[in-house]
Amino acid sequence: MKKIVVIALLIVITGYVFAAGKSEAGAGGAVEIKFAHYLAESHPAHDAALAFAKAVNERTDGIVTVTIFPNSMLGNSQELVEQTTNGALDLVIPTEPAIAKYVKKFNMVGAPFAFKDYAATDKLFAGDFIKWVTPDLEDVGLKYLARWEYGxxxxxxxxxxxxxxxxxxxxxxxxxxxxxxxxxxxxxxxxxxxxxxxxxxxxxxxxxxxxxxxxxxxxxxxxxxxxxxxxxxxxxxxxSTHLLMNIDKFKSLSAKQQKIILEEAEKAGLAMQKAVREKEAxxxxxxxxxxxxxxxxxxxxxxxxxxxxxxxxxxxxxxxxxxxxxxxxxxxxx
Missing domain, CATH: 3.40.190.170 (Bacterial extracellular solute-binding protein, family 7)
Known part of the structure; x- marks a missing residue:
């Protein structure tokens, strides 16, 4: 009787581990995230994209792979945003004007001579701006991940x-x-x-x-x-450039994968900001x-x-x- 109970427990535990692994990997096992941008491979944005992809892959034990398409390989900035809203792409880093086709509020960031320096831009984005635009982004199928940089x-x-x-x-x-x-x-x-x-x-x-x-x-x-x-x-x-993800793709990830994506998006964005600003002179x-x-x-x-x-x-x-x-x-x- 004791042997039967032990076997039953092993079956339950094995099932739990398998289910947890399946949940972690997503319904289809390995996950590919298609990430396209319009900038040259020598631009700091591409370095940030590579660092993001590497970190996400490592932290998910190779389950999530980020495939990068740089230098307008899949279209211009506006086209890449459209492809991300409809799910043909998963990740994109447009500037505010390209996003403004879907959420007009983003047009305001580019108001001429609104900021005297980078510190001033940081203060704006540390406030309620992202909270203000997030519902509009989600309405058109985009999940806000992080602010990166452009200049x-x-x-x-x-x-x-x-x-x-x-x-x-x-x-x-x-x-x-x-x-x-x-x-x-x-x-x-x-x-x-x-x-x-x-x-x-x-x-x-x-x-x-x-x-x-x-x-x-x-x-x-x-x-x-x-x-x-x-x-x-x-x-x-x-x-700024902003890292946006197709919202259905984001929701398809496990909670742990979502957390990793958000954390590494923020980390890569800060690294890109540092690179753009410090290298400018x-x-x-x-x-x-x-x-x-x-x-x-x-x-x-x-x-x-x-x-x-x-x-x-x-x-x-x-x-x-x-x-x-x-x-x-x-x-x-x-």
Whole structure:
């Protein structure tokens, strides 16, 4: 009788261990997470993605594998967000304007000259912004994991230096299909031309546009110094990248796997922030070494010229959301 009881207990324990293992691995055993981004493999974002993938795989004992598709292999930023909402992809790191197609509130982050430095951006995101946008993201099928980084955007041209808004007059400036970037170029007197990021190198080489705008790391890693002579450090708008996951994919993971994903997303984001910010000064020196002329204009005339963009933003997002965001921004400045 005692032997039968022992055997029965062993069967129960074995079943429990098997069930727990199955739950940990997910219904289908091994889990693949498809992670696509639009940045070059030399960009800090790709380093962060690799570190994230390695840590997740190790901490799940090889059960979860993150497969990375960099450098717009599967589409531009906007297309990658769409693929993540519909489940064709699992992970994406778009900037706010690409997310704004689905959640307009994100447009507000790029309001021109809203932040004086990186510390100011950190204060905003340490507040209630993420809590404010999370329900909207989940409504379109996206799970918010972590804020990563992108940086302050600056203008480059092949024609002449931009020291004042008057220098922008008539210049054809490539912008992504993002509202704030285009509206700011127009407010400063330039001509905004929307060109896909993958087509930008050829557009600059052929002189289709006179210039473009991007953070320093992107300007360097994409070798824009080969066609752009002048860099104007006005830090006219700021973007973070945000690691977003298809919400159904996230829910399909075990509780332990979800915890690991969230923890490693945060860790990789902080590492990327550190890399982008600490390397920026050296990257500017490298751009100068490659022949770019770098200017640091007085931004006050630019701020005045770009002020009407705020009214356009209000029309875009609605007065209530505009006012709420401006309140959040005001709190971050105290």
């Amino acid at each position: 302050f955007r600056n203008y480059t041209t092949s024609v002449h230096q931009i020291n004042t808004p008057a220098d922008m007059q008539g210049l054809k400036i490539r912008t992504p299909p993002d509202f704030v970037n285009s509206a700011t170029v127009k407010a400063l007197g330039g001509v905004s031309q929307t060109i896909a990021f993958t087509e930008l190198p050829m557009a600059l080489k052929q002189g289709v546009v006179d210039g473009q705008e991007n953070p320093i790391a992107t300007i360097l890693t994409n070798k824009m110094y080969e066609t752009q002579k002048y860099l104007s450090m006005v830090n006219y708008t700021y973007n 050296d990257q500017i020196k490298e751009l100068e070494a490659q022949g770019m002329e770098v200017a640091y204009p007085d931004t006050k005339p630019f701020i005045t010229a770009a002020a009407p963009v705020y009214e356009e933003l209000k029309a875009q997002v609605g007065e209530a959301d505009f006012d709420y965001y401006m309140d959040l921004l005001g709190k971050s400045r105290r």
